[in-house]
Amino acid sequence: MSLQRASRRGTWVKMTRRDGLRKAVAPDHLRFSEASTGRVNVYSTVDGLFVASRSVVDRLNRVDPGITLACLNDHVPVRNGDMVATFKIIPLAVSGEKLDRACEVLRATSAFEVKPFAGRSVSLIATQLPSLKPAVTDKTARVLSRRLIVSGSQLVREARVAHRAEPVAEALRDASRQPDVAPKMIILFGASAVIDAEDVIPEAIRQAGGEVVQVGMPVDPGNLLVLGRIGNIPVIGAPGCARSPKENGFDWVLDRILVGEEPSALEISGMGVGGLLMEIQARPSLREPEPRLAPADNVLTVVLAAGKARRMGKRGPHKLLAEFDGVPLVRRSVMTAIGSRSSSVVVVTGHRKNDIEAALSGLNAMTVHNPDYASGIASSLSTGFSVEQARDADGILVMLADMPGVSSGDLDRLIAAFRRSNGQSIIRAVSRGKRGNPVIMPKSLFDEVMRLEGDVGARHIIETSGVPVVDIDIGDSAHLDVDTPEAVIAAGGILKG
Structure with missing residues (x-):
């Protein structure tokens, strides 16, 4: 039985020039490196999809432990110049018989290829x-x-x-x-x-x-x-x-x-194995006796009170200053948040900042001004999610200040559901299955919320993030907001301010 030294370039020239190997690796879209220390790397020469046959690669690697082929996963997108596979002979020498058997495996069926993208x-x-x-x-x-x-x-x-x-x-x-x-x-x-x-x-x-x-x-x-x-x-x-x-x-x-x-x-x-693409937020440590998740006790409430209330009329009263049971709506909403099990409350102001802050005088809530409030709700969300308290929060409950029907008990139900999920889910208020507000966003989505732009809320993040969504029915309060003078009056408010 002849022996061939793996470190010799000639061995790999023989391998790479064999018709079987050339056929197996579809060289039209691949480039081979020069042999060095028993290794030949294979690179894509196009943008496309790397396609591999696990059974063929496994058969090759079972010929002899010293003859190895490692490659990317099947159906992985690659760019021109990306390394897609590497052949390696591990010992200083392998038998010619084993080398021939390895080439036979590759000659019989294609082991891998790169399929180029074609524009549509x-x-x-x-x-x-x-x-x-x-x-x-x-x-x-x-x-x-x-x-x-x-x-x-x-x-x-x-x-x-x-x-x-x-x-x-x-x-x-x-x-x-x-x-x-x-x-x-x-x-x-x-x-x-x-x-x-x-x-x-x-x-x-x-x-x-x-x-x-x-x-x-x-x-x-x-x-x-x-x-x-x-x-x-x-x-x-x-x-x-x-x-x-x-x-x-x-x-x-x-x-x-x-x-x-x-x-x-x-x-x-057949795509299920490897099909879990979402990030796992809590991974068990091998040094821990059992996996543990944080209790998600720290839920910050951000009350959005920055909007211009355009539907109230150009010179009309501010809806957040309308009184319900003798209390300005914005104060009522913030008191609701304070009365819940939230760890702390932050109010984002914008339009008529001074009037809103005056209505909140004496309450145990922090106010933060959004100077870019006219650009839309995204800037107010970013402002609220940027406060120092957000750094330690497990989740942020986003509450609109113009929803007079929401109670502290409603917020507590949302917070309780968030804690039951160990801070890993989005919690959304609904009414009879129809989505509404408030919403709790977990820490894993804070950065995405802060990247929002324009008059766009977090709805598309909720629907596309892959994070589980838990809906909590809080009744009609999930939809009752007061955007017009008629809505304020219908909800029992008195227009002021």
Whole structure:
């Protein structure tokens, strides 16, 4: 049995020039390094998707412990120049017989390859509901455009339609008929999450003459994805988490389509192992006898009282100074927060700062001014989440100052639910299943809230972060706010200020 020295360049020249190895590793899109110390690295020469066969790689590595191949995970996106695999002969010498057997394994079946991205002309269809602000859809389009850049794809058109199957189907038919330079793809973002295979988006695909391949996937975040096709045009119903640039199941399906694959229901159903993508907030230490989570005792309440109250009229009274039971609404709301089990209370002021602060005189609450209040609610959220007390908080309860029906008991129920989740969940007030306010955001999302811009609240973070959401029904109080003079009077208030 002949022996070949691994450190000799000739050994690796022989390996890399064998037809079997060349065939196995699809060299059209790969570059081999020069052999050195028994190692040859393999690099991608294109932007694309690295695809590996675990069974082939395992067979190679079982020929002899001294002959090894390590590579990236299957279906990982790579850029031009990224290292994707490395061959290594560990000892100083290996037998020629073993080397031949290793080459036979690679000659029989492809071990790995890089499939290059191919640009597509992408149509975006976004459905609309009154609860979804246009700014959210605007941001969705920007995030999608950035996602497509690396593949050379372009967002060529956008349509916004009502959240009903018929108008969505018509938009799908229209996008399918449009002339495009590159192969088409259609991406749908629903204003409401897909519940089942009969929901708006899958039904619209069928009405447009297409077929639904899969509803749902075992990747989290990304569970609520819909995959279909109209003729040879792939259609993705994106889950809400795809509004965020963070990796999610949408990326796994999108990347496969962009390299020419056609993901099947069987393939998607096999994505569960490795499909948990969300960050785990509490990891057990090997030195601890058992995993422990913090008790989440520190919940800061941030009361938002900075808005201009435009719907009260240009020179009308300020809604937060309207009196309920003889008490200004803003003072009443802050007293409600103080009376709860919150660790501390911070009030964000803006419009008519001096009047608001005067109404809060003597209360055990800190006020912080948002000079940029006119830009929208995002700046007020950022101001509240930036205070020193937020550094030690396990969660922040966001309360709107114009909700007279919310009680200290309501807040305590939200806080209790947050503590039961060990500070790992979003807690949201609802009424009969309809989302409302207040909301508790866990510490893991503070940075995302502080990055919000414009007149955009935290709703899209709640829907796309992948963090569990626990809904607590507090009755009609979850929806009762007073944005107009008529609403103030109807709620039992007296206009003042």
